[in-house]
Amino acid sequence: MTDLRTPPASDGTPAGTGAAAVTIARTRGAGPARWTWGQLALLVVLAVVVMFTVPNPSLAIGMLVYGLWAAGLNLLVGYGGLVSFGHALPFAWGGYAAGLVLLHVSTSAWLAMLVAAGSMAVLSLLVGAVCLRRTEVYFSMLTLAFAQLGFFIALQWDSVTRGDDGLSGIPVPTLWLPGVTIELNALRDPLTFFLFTAVVVLVVFAAMVLYTESPMGRVLQAIRENEERARGCGYNTRLVQLATFVVAGTVAGLAGGLFAMLNNFVGLQPYWLLSGVVLIMVILGGRSSLFGPFLGAVVYLLLESSLSRSFASWQLIVGAIFVVCVLAFPQGLWGLVTQTLPSLVRRGRRTAR
Amino acid sequence: MSRSAGDLVLEAQGLDRSFGGIHAVDDVSLEVPEGSLHAIIGPNGSGKTTLFNLITGHTRPTSGRVRFAGEDITGMPYSKVARKGLAKSYQITTVFPLLTVFENVRIAAQAAGHAYVFWRPADGIRAVTRRTEEVLERIGLAADRDVVASNLSHGDQRRLDLAIALATSPRLLLLDEPTAGMSPPETAATVELVQELNRDVTILMIEHKMDVILTIADRITVLHQGRKLFEGTPDEVRDHPEVKEVYLTGSR
Ligand SMILES: Nc1ncnc2c1ncn2[C@@H]1O[C@H](COP(=O)(O)OP(=O)(O)OP(=O)(O)O)[C@@H](O)[C@H]1O
Ligand SMILES: [Mg+2]
Numbered sequence: 190m191t192d193l194r195t196p197p198a199s200d201g202t203p204a205g206t207g208a209a210a211v212t213i214a215r216t217r218g219a220g221p222a223r224w225t226w227g228q229l230a231l232l233v234v235l236a237v238v239v240m241f242t243v244p245n246p247s248l249a250i251g252m253l254v255y256g257l258w259a260a261g262l263n264l265l266v267g268y269g270g271l272v273s274f275g276h277a278l279p280f281a282w283g284g285y286a287a288g289l290v291l292l293h294v295s296t297s298a299w300l301a302m303l304v305a306a307g308s309m310a311v312l313s314l315l316v317g318a319v320c321l322r323r324t325e326v327y328f329s330m331l332t333l334a335f336a337q338l339g340f341f342i343a344l345q346w347d348s349v350t351r352g353d354d355g356l357s358g359i360p361v362p363t364l365w366l367p368g369v370t371i372e373l374n375a376l377r378d379p380l381t382f383f384l385f386t387a388v389v390v391l392v393v394f395a396a397m398v399l400y401t402e403s404p405m406g407r408v409l410q411a412i413r414e415n416e417e418r419a420r421g422c423g424y425n426t427r428l429v430q431l432a433t434f435v436v437a438g439t440v441a442g443l444a445g446g447l448f449a450m451l452n453n454f455v456g457l458q459p460y461w462l463l464s465g466v467v468l469i470m471v472i473l474g475g476r477s478s479l480f481g482p483f484l485g486a487v488v489y490l491l492l493e494s495s496l497s498r499s500f501a502s503w504q505l506i507v508g509a510i511f512v513v514c515v516l517a518f519p520q521g522l523w524g525l526v527t528q529t530l531p532s533l534v535r536r537g538r539r540t541a542r
Numbered sequence: 543m544s545r546s547a548g549d550l551v552l553e554a555q556g557l558d559r560s561f562g563g564i565h566a567v568d569d570v571s572l573e574v575p576e577g578s579l580h581a582i583i584g585p586n587g588s589g590k591t592t593l594f595n596l597i598t599g600h601t602r603p604t605s606g607r608v609r610f611a612g613e614d615i616t617g618m619p620y621s622k623v624a625r626k627g628l629a630k631s632y633q634i635t636t637v638f639p640l641l642t643v644f645e646n647v648r649i650a651a652q653a654a655g656h657a658y659v660f661w662r663p664a665d666g667i668r669a670v671t672r673r674t675e676e677v678l679e680r681i682g683l684a685a686d687r688d689v690v691a692s693n694l695s696h697g698d699q700r701r702l703d704l705a706i707a708l709a710t711s712p713r714l715l716l717l718d719e720p721t722a723g724m725s726p727p728e729t730a731a732t733v734e735l736v737q738e739l740n741r742d743v744t745i746l747m748i749e750h751k752m753d754v755i756l757t758i759a760d761r762i763t764v765l766h767q768g769r770k771l772f773e774g775t776p777d778e779v780r781d782h783p784e785v786k787e788v789y790l791t792g793s794r
Contacts, residue, residue, distance in 0.1 A: 399660075399662075400660055402665070403659055404652045404664045404667070405658050407664050408657070410638075411641065411649045414638035418636045418706065419638075420620050421598075421620065421706075422629075422649055422710055423710060424653060424657060432658075
């Protein structure tokens with residue numbers, strides 16, 4: 190009958206809801222984003238705070254990398270209403286791609302990042318074209334399946350990925366800039382690495398903010414609200430979603446590449462095991478902005494690093510905190526600050542009068 | 543392409559569609575000339591909405607053809623038909639609930655020239671902003687531009703639905719019961735609006751309220767059980783014995 194990709198033409202009623210993934214995507218937390226360009230300033234402030242307060246440099250750099258990755262995922266989850274359960278795939282792919290380039294081709298940081306992001310863009314196009322044949326929870330399941338597939342390939346394809354052992358001894362990347370050559374050695378010179386990462390992250394973050402503010406980004410949100418109507422305005426809704434899938438994948442690939450450069454190592458752990466973690470970062474931070482997930486990543490990593498030192502079962506505690514967060518403030522931490530608190534204050538003032 | 547009154551914007555021939563055992567639309571043909579206001583009436587379940595869906599490409603006809611502005615659009619996907627200049631407002635209000643009124647209309651307004659622009663902010667595109675404001679002004683929602691759509695009253699949501707359709711600058715506007723669920727004053731305002739819109743755009747509308755339709759339509763098609771029972775001017779429809787019977791008793 191009709192194309193299977195399109196929800197039934199039920200004249201206006203939104204296509205079947207009920208699945209958890211859909212609930213995540215459709216609750217009020219995903220409402221209109223208020224903060225736009227101010228997010229850039231917030232990110233600079235956050236990066237400076239992290240730089241001066243987080244004692245472990247590798248953790249501080251990791252916060253920037255994870256933050257970028259989570260913000261990119263939120264293009265799909267918060268803006269697009271497309272909940273990916275397999276966002277470890279682009280991150281891990283980017284890590285392996287950068288690692289292999291540094292090991293076998295050149296120690297150029299630019300080349301490693303370019304290959305990590307570029308190859309992932311191409312792969313995202315293919316994976317996205319398949320996953321977006323379905324929507325809602327079926328989309329989520331397909332992304333999960335692809336991440337599982339990637340994991341097994343990484344495990345089995347020993348000659349390239351070195352399976353269980355992973356790629357260790359990745360050489361220190363070199364950053365060629367006009368006039369200067371800089372060694373990006375996270376151990377010996379963490380400040381340089383941090384600043385380099387911060388600049389890259391800020392530029393990519395700015396590009397993502399522009400994307401959400403552009404006509405295309407607005408259509409993405411409109412599709413989340415009502416795909417049928419967006420189609421009625423003449424939009425090829427799958428095209429917009431696929432483009433977003435590619436953007437989120439490319440950003441994740443770049444983040445994975447940076448992570449490989451930071452650790453000089455790529456392996457099954459932790460790369461392939463982070464699909465759930467990055468989703469938690471997004472939801473913890475809040476889905477109505479790009480800054481929220483970034484904040485979520487920083488808070489998550491802080492919790493992890495402080496709890497894992499004192500408790501063996503720290504994941505249990507993080508899980509419990511997460512459940513409480515989702516139930517008590519579904520808009521996430523940033524939503525709490527920008528939406529819930531102001532409305533409470535307003536209500537408080539009204540009753541005081 | 544030269545356009546003059548009398549040119550057909552829409553030409554449907556022998557449209558047919560069944561759902562299981564129900565023959566929802568049964569061999570219906572329709573001709574809508576440029577500039578006209580053509581109405582479709584019929585009892586509940588007589589196939590009016592299904593006929594719209596066959597025209598817009600929502601639903602594939604079992605047989606029959608649809609020509610729009612001289613081009614065969616049968617079987618074309620809905621979004622492509624929309625790009626050709628055919629916009630529809632919905633019987634069940636269909637808007638972008640968590641976006642503001644302004645954003646709702648802007649999404650439609652930018653579709654024509656700036657659909658897939660990702661390298662510049664939407665706020666900076668003056669032509670789109672102007673078009674959006676113009677439509678809001680015309681529909682009477684300018685004061686509510688920053689209200690989130692789901693917080694609007696039912697009547698205002700109906701009008702926003704219409705505004706979205708209008709903002710795409712269509713050549714043919716399909717309105718599926720634009721006054722459904724509206725109070726008498728809201729209905730009167732909407733009728734006036736539809737008449738005013740008809741000065742620039744051809745309109746094909748479904749309407750249940752007979753008094754409304756008899757005053758504003760140029761031509762009326764009466765559907766009954768999926769078939770075309772009659773077609774004519776409002777006066778002819780008013781005097782037609784079979785139509786009277788269907789509308790007085792609800793069935794034959
Ligand atoms: N997608 C569908 N699947 C099955 N049956 C359908 C479908 N769409 C419409 N029908 C049936 O086709 C018939 C015509 O429905 P349609 O909605 O076109 O009527 P209508 O004239 O618009 O009625 P109303 O005045 O109530 O809006 C009805 O019997 C309806 O149940
Ligand atoms: Mg109907």
